[in-house]
Amino acid sequence: EAQVTQNPRYLITVTGKKLTVTCSQNMNHEYMSWYRQDPGLGLRQIYYSMNVEVTDKGDVPEGYKVSRKEKRNFPLILESPSPNQTSLYFCATRRSNNQPQHFGDGTRLSIL
């Protein structure tokens, strides 16, 4: 079964404590992205990756890092989380440009 798996699904943490949200896909897709979803703002892209070791900034990259050391994994790293990063995060994958995008189940982060 085609899957995009995010962990954790929920996390409450404190300002400044480094955290990583993992994303793994089993579809052998080239493209992976991270989005954040906030009420009234829709989905905004944080970072994306077109292949292993190839990453680039999206529209709201400040305060985030990513890595793509292997094709199936694309972790999102918050080195020093702040309350304005409280949000619902989605990982997404697609085979190539202009192909349907598949989303993970989401990670709800609360940073106090």
Place this chain on the structure above:
Amino acid sequence: GENVEQHPSTLSVQEGDSAVIKCTYSDSASNYFPWYKQELGKRPQLIIDIRSNVGEKKDQRIAVTLNKTAKHFSLHITETQPEDSAVYFCAASRGQAGTALIFGKGTTLSVSS
């Protein structure tokens, strides 16, 4: 920068009526336009998409139309049912290479029986 405007932000219809959601985009190089449905607490799921070489696409009760000249595209749902109630997002690819999707802010559709 590129953006996608989506209207209306909320839409209430009676079961059996039609619903139309409209989007405009700013990047004339955009060539891929998907629509996603997101039920409460769940992930967005693709319901239909259209590419710039096609003016209209239909899948059962759902259709999408694209007007590249005017940079408009619309989602049409006919014979709405209560299970169509959800948030709908339109999106447009960024540039011809389509490295990113730019999403509209969403439309909350409520279908009452």
